[in-house]
Amino acid sequence: MITVGLLGCGNIGRVIAAGQENFKITAVYDVVPARVEAFGKEFDAKPFSDFTAFLAEPTDIIVEAASVLAATEHAQEVLEAGKDIVIMSVGALADIEYRSRLIETARQLKRKIHIPSGAIMGLDNISIGQISRIDKFVLRTTKNPASLAREATERTQLFSGKAHDCVRQYPKNTNVAESLSIACGRDVDVELWMDPNEDRNMHEIFFEGEFGEAYIRVRNLPSPDNPATSYLAALSILTLLKNLDNPLVIGA
Template sequence: MITVGLLGCGNIGHIIAKHQKSFSITAVYDQIEARADELAAASDARAYTDFTTFLSADFDIVVEAASVAAAQEYGEVILRSGRDFVVMSVGALSDTEFRERLVRTAKEMGKKIYVPSGAVMGLDNIKVGQISAIDTFLLRTTKSPASLSIRADVPTMIFSGKAHECIRDYPKNVNVSEALTLAAGHEVDVELWVDPDVDRNIHEIFIEGEFGDAYIRVRNIPSPENPATSYLAALSILTLLENLDNPLVIGT
C-alpha cells in the first residue's frame, strides 16, 4: 500500500483522509498545530509542524494541498528527499524558472511530479496540443462575486489575458489555467468573470486545432465543508492516488 505524507491540513486534506483505500496517510504537516493534530486524528497519522522532521518520517509520496507558496517553498526539497510529489496548487508551476528547476531535480532523483486534473476535465485529450497545432485555446471561468470578495450586480469580466498573468493576480482561483497550459504545451488564454446569479464555479474550455474542435463545460459543486474548494479538485487527487499502482493505465 502506498503511504502518503500530506502537506497542508485544510479541507482537501480532510476529504483525502476520509477516502483512504489503496493508500494510507501516515504523516501530516501544517504550520498551525491544531490543524495538523485534527487531521492526524482523522487519518490515524502523525502530526508535524516542523517540515524537516516531517520529511524524516516514513512515507512514499508527498501530496501538496496547501498553497502556491508552499509548493514553491518545499517542492525541490521533497523531490531531493526521494519522494514523488503531487502538486495541487499547480499555479506554482506558472513560474517558468521554478518549474524547470523542479523538473530537472525530478529527473536527477528519478522521481515524478504529478499534477491532478483539479477542477476541470479533459486534460488527457488536451495533451494532443503537445504534438498538434492549436489555433484557439480559451478558458472562461465564472464565479460568484462573493468568492472573490468583489461586488457586482451583473455579469462582469474582471480579467482577460494569459494564464501566467491570471495566476499572478488570482493565485487561489485559477489554478486550472496552469493545468491546461501544461497539458497542452500551449499557454491558454483566460477570461475570469463574476456573476451574482451563479452558485457554482463554472469552467468553460474552448479548443480548436488540427485535430478538430472541442468545448468542455464543468460546473463544480463546492466542497461540503468549504465552499471555496471544488469537490471535483479533491476527488481528482483521490483518483490519482488510487491509480498509482494500477497496471492498467487509461487516458494518458
C-alpha cells in the same frame, strides 16, 4: 499499500483522508500545531509541525494540499528527499524558472511530479497540443462575485489575456489555467467573469485545431465545509492516489 505524507490538513486533506482505501496516510504536516495534532489523531497518522522531520518519515509519496506558497516552499525539498510529489496548487508552477528547476531535479533523481486534473476535465487530450497544431485555446471561468471577494449586480468581465498575466493579477484563481497551459505546452487564453446569478464555479474550455474541436463545460459544486474549494478538485487527487499502483493506465 502506498504510504502517503499529507502536506496540509485543510478541507481537501480531509476529503483525501476520508477516502483512504489502497493507500494509507501515515504522516501529516501543517503549520498550525493544533490542527495537525487533531487531524493526526482523527485519521491515525503521525502529526508534524516541523517539515524536515515530516520528510524524514518513511512515505512513498507526498501530497501537497495546502497552498501555492506551500508548494513553492517545499516541492524542491520533497524531490531532493527522494520522494514523488502530487501538487494540487498548480499555480506555483506558473513561474517558468521554478517549474524548470523542479522538472530537472525530478529528472535527475528519477522522481515524479504529479498534477491532478483538479477542477476541470479533459487534461489528457488537451496534451495533444504538445504535438499537434492548435488554433484556439480559451478558458472562460465564471464565478459568483462573493467567491472573488467582490460585489456586482450584473455579469462583468474582470480579465482577458494570457494565463501567465492572470496569475499575476488573480493568484488565487490560477490552478485551472496553469494546469491547462502545462498540459497543452502553451499558454491558454483566459477570460475571468463574475456573475451574481451563477451559484457555482464554472469553467468552459474551447479547444480547436487540426484534430477538430472540443467544448468542455464544468460547473463545480463546492467542497464540503469549504465553499472556496471545488469538490471535483479534491476528488481528482483521491482518484490519482487510488490508481498509482494500478497496472492499467487510462488516459496517460
